[in-house]
Amino acid sequence: MDGDINATAPATTPPDSDPARKRRVHGMLKLYYGLNEEGKTVDQAESMDPCDINGPHFDPEIYLNKLRRECSLGELMDQESCMVKQIRSLDSDMQTLVYENYNKFISATDTIRKMKNDFKKMEDEMDCLSTNMASITDFSARISGTLQDQHAQITKLSGVHTLLRKLQFLFELPARLNKCLELQAYAQAVSSHRRARCVLQQYSHMPSFRGIQDDCHDIMDKLAQELRQKFRDGGSSAKDLSECVELLLQLDEPAEELCDKFLSHAQSRLEADLLGLEAELRPPLSSGPTAVMAPYTGPTRILSAEPTAGSPTDPTSLNNPFLSPSSRTDILEFIDRGCNEFVSSLCLVIASYQELFVNRPQEGELASKNIPQMAVGKLHAFVDALATRYFSLVERRIQEEKSVGDNSLLVRALDRFHRRLQAVAKLLPGSAVPSQGTEIVVRAARERIKQYLAALQSFYLNSLTDVRQALAAPRLGGSSAGGGSHLGGPATGKDAPASLPELLSSLSASILNQIKSVLASVHLFTAKDITFSNKPYFKGEFCSHGVRESLVVNFIKFVCQSSRQFCESAGDRGGSTPPALLLLLSRLCLDYETSTISYILTLTDEQFLVQHHSPVTAVTALCGEAREAAQKLLNHYVKVQGLIISQMLRKSVETRDWVNTIEPRNVRAVMKRVVEDTTSIDVQVGLLYEEGVRKAHSSDSSKRTFSVYSSSRQQTRYAPSYTPSAPMDTNLLSNIHKLFSERVEIFSPVEFNKVSVLTGIIKISLKTFLECVRLRTFGRYGLQQIQVDCHYLQMYLWRFVSDENLVHFLLDEIVGSTAHRCLDPAPMEQSVIEVICERG
Numbered sequence: 001m002d003g004d005i006n007a008t009a010p011a012t013t014p015p016d017s018d019p020a021r022k023r024r025v026h027g028m029l030k031l032y033y034g035l036n037e038e039g040k041t042v043d044q045a046e047s048m049d050p051c052d053i054n055g056p057h058f059d060p061e062i063y064l065n066k067l068r069r070e071c072s073l074g075e076l077m078d079q080e081s082c083m084v085k086q087i088r089s090l091d092s093d094m095q096t097l098v099y100e101n102y103n104k105f106i107s108a109t110d111t112i113r114k115m116k117n118d119f120k121k122m123e124d125e126m127d128c129l130s131t132n133m134a135s136i137t138d139f140s141a142r143i144s145g146t147l148q149d150q151h152a153q154i155t156k157l158s159g160v161h162t163l164l165r166k167l168q169f170l171f172e173l174p175a176r177l178n179k180c181l182e183l184q185a186y187a188q189a190v191s192s193h194r195r196a197r198c199v200l201q202q203y204s205h206m207p208s209f210r211g212i213q214d215d216c217h218d219i220m221d222k223l224a225q226e227l228r229q230k231f232r233d234g235g236s237s238a239k240d241l242s243e244c245v246e247l248l249l250q251l252d253e254p255a256e257e258l259c260d261k262f263l264s265h266a267q268s269r270l271e272a273d274l275l276g277l278e279a280e281l282r283p284p285l286s287s288g289p290t291a292v293m294a295p296y297t298g299p300t301r302i303l304s305a306e307p308t309a310g311s312p313t314d315p316t317s318l319n320n321p322f323l324s325p326s327s328r329t330d331i332l333e334f335i336d337r338g339c340n341e342f343v344s345s346l347c348l349v350i351a352s353y354q355e356l357f358v359n360r361p362q363e364g365e366l367a368s369k370n371i372p373q374m375a376v377g378k379l380h381a382f383v384d385a386l387a388t389r390y391f392s393l394v395e396r397r398i399q400e401e402k403s404v405g406d407n408s409l410l411v412r413a414l415d416r417f418h419r420r421l422q423a424v425a426k427l428l429p430g431s432a433v434p435s436q437g438t439e440i441v442v443r444a445a446r447e448r449i450k451q452y453l454a455a456l457q458s459f460y461l462n463s464l465t466d467v468r469q470a471l472a473a474p475r476l477g478g479s480s481a482g483g484g485s486h487l488g489g490p491a492t493g494k495d496a497p498a499s500l501p502e503l504l505s506s507l508s509a510s511i512l513n514q515i516k517s518v519l520a521s522v523h524l525f526t527a528k529d530i531t532f533s534n535k536p537y538f539k540g541e542f543c544s545h546g547v548r549e550s551l552v553v554n555f556i557k558f559v560c561q562s563s564r565q566f567c568e569s570a571g572d573r574g575g576s577t578p579p580a581l582l583l584l585l586s587r588l589c590l591d592y593e594t595s596t597i598s599y600i601l602t603l604t605d606e607q608f609l610v611q612h613h614s615p616v617t618a619v620t621a622l623c624g625e626a627r628e629a630a631q632k633l634l635n636h637y638v639k640v641q642g643l644i645i646s647q648m649l650r651k652s653v654e655t656r657d658w659v660n661t662i663e664p665r666n667v668r669a670v671m672k673r674v675v676e677d678t679t680s681i682d683v684q685v686g687l688l689y690e691e692g693v694r695k696a697h698s699s700d701s702s703k704r705t706f707s708v709y710s711s712s713r714q715q716t717r718y719a720p721s722y723t724p725s726a727p728m729d730t731n732l733l734s735n736i737h738k739l740f741s742e743r744v745e746i747f748s749p750v751e752f753n754k755v756s757v758l759t760g761i762i763k764i765s766l767k768t769f770l771e772c773v774r775l776r777t778f779g780r781y782g783l784q785q786i787q788v789d790c791h792y793l794q795m796y797l798w799r800f801v802s803d804e805n806l807v808h809f810l811l812d813e814i815v816g817s818t819a820h821r822c823l824d825p826a827p828m829e830q831s832v833i834e835v836i837c838e839r840g
Helices: 002-008 019-035 059-071 073-100 102-147 151-183 186-202 207-235 239-252 257-278 331-358 362-370 372-400 410-428 433-477 495-526 536-568 578-606 619-654 669-686 700-708 711-722 726-739 752-774 780-800 802-819 828-840
Strands: none
Touching: 059 711, 073 102, 073 151, 151 186, 151 207, 186 207, 186 239, 207 239, 207 257, 239 257, 239 331, 257 331, 257 372, 257 619, 331 372, 331 433, 331 495, 372 410, 372 433, 410 433, 410 495, 433 495, 433 536, 433 578, 495 578, 536 578, 536 619, 578 619, 578 669, 619 669, 669 752, 669 780, 752 780, 780 802, 780 828
């Protein structure tokens, strides 16, 4: 059969490798052998039907007879073709099965052949083993029978031999202990003595045993003395020290005394580490925190103003706050040394101490003394005392870190410090050391925030100093003396106003860049590789209250508050603060209110992932404070500029004899100066603020003076003054006119535009002019000079204000008040006034 298979195999097509076909073949085999999916036999009820072709009782004759009776010829032909297909399919499946399992069949044949040979050898060996077991059983029975009578005697002799060996050990114990003492094998000596101690104590009433016991006591006392001496020497390693303590405990030394000696010995070594750290610390600095920041390249640099030698901003100056002392010890090295020496030694002491006194199994009498609880209490007190000294040194070293130029070393040092203290927390649960270390880290971060805030404040004040120097620089270039009161004067002040936008842009950009630089430095505290950055006790408090509130919000408030302080200067001329600086700061605060504050806080929240779990300062509150500061600065600017012009007008009125003056031939120089200064202020404000809204001007705005001060009206207005009852009638008409005129608010708040600012300055100036006129007495030519001056002011001032009627009203009041105080009220002809003003 094998030959047939081998002969036909090459000529036959290989079996179909379709998985579905294989599963069908395997399913048929399982069905044939009656197996389920797990390969177990399934108990099925046998079919008794002789017509069941798959049943065991199938009868072909009965099946064929049944088909011939029930089926037609066509059905029989179909049944025949179906059975032929099934037969061919089964033949193909069987052939495939043989091909697939041919190697298995060959291997099974070889295995069966080999098993026959092996079973023959195994049968011979089993026969031999059976014979040997029978022999062993026979010999065992013989020995048991022979020794049965001597069993009790052998047992007794064995007990005597054991006793003699114990006695020999006892008699040799003193010599053995001395030998161990000489070899410094203390552990072996203590072990040998503990084995014999109970026996010697039990038989101590016998003289021979008492002598052995006394000798052993003397030797062990000497050994204990050597262990104590070795313990006190302090030159032993941690392993030798632990062995000494363990042996002394086995020798019944008091545990509390051993704890104190162990901790005292460890304290001497740890204090040496602390003294080494303290030697690295220099005395605390007496000076305050120094802001070490990048040099300011602000307005002064833009105007090419070089710093003077020895100034705070001179890079080569010893007083330069931007330079850090080169002799400062690296804080990272200091923390590394403390961690590698003190903290590592402390952890080793804790581990050794706990292994000896806390975690050591307590047996016998030691279990009743509650040694672990006592030992833990002493350990906590010991660790807390040393850690307090160590923490004080660390805080002193951290306080020496005044430089805020590079924050990475401090952050890495704090991270290493916090990381190493976690080992103490694992070794000594319940200790206050980790929490105290965490508080140091938190305090260091808070102090760093304060230093950065102080540095930002110092930077801002230095920037304002540079701006003031830049504003004062044009005055040194030879501007007119009359224009020195406000940013270099109107005549030669073109350089200063042109630089105002540059000053504002540079100042704002430098402050914003400095804030970003500080935030980048502070952000190192929240880096992912910093262990304490993700701790809930640090991150939320640090980001929300530390960075956002204590740093960013406080700095913005400082900018607003320091800007408002410029409005508190006293004096008629507004103190020493340049008016241009007030204008620039008002625009800076207004820009903060519109965009900068929102941008800075959004940047902070995104960079530090600030979550507002606790109340924080709202953006709207800060914006409101900035707008309030801007409004106050702008109001003060209007007041200062108005007072400067008012001072000129007041002196021009008070220093002139208006009764005996000559006939006017031109406009007074002070009026020209007022117009020039107003024009200069208009240019200056227009550089920083928008134009604003004006009311529609009439086509003859510059000519309105003629209608107001026309000859016919003046004559009818002042003619009754020549009669005795005329003054009362004139006052009555003036008062009635005031009742129906709109009230002018002189010091009203100004809006953030150029027209509103100029309107406020002109109102203050003209109101001062009016009040000064009311205090003087005028002659004919004095009245006519006032007419000329007011007409000249009307020609130029109406274009600066929001409502030209305001200028008309105030100038009308000035001329009217002059006429009321005139001894000979004879007004000048309007045509003459025009000629004088045009000529002037």
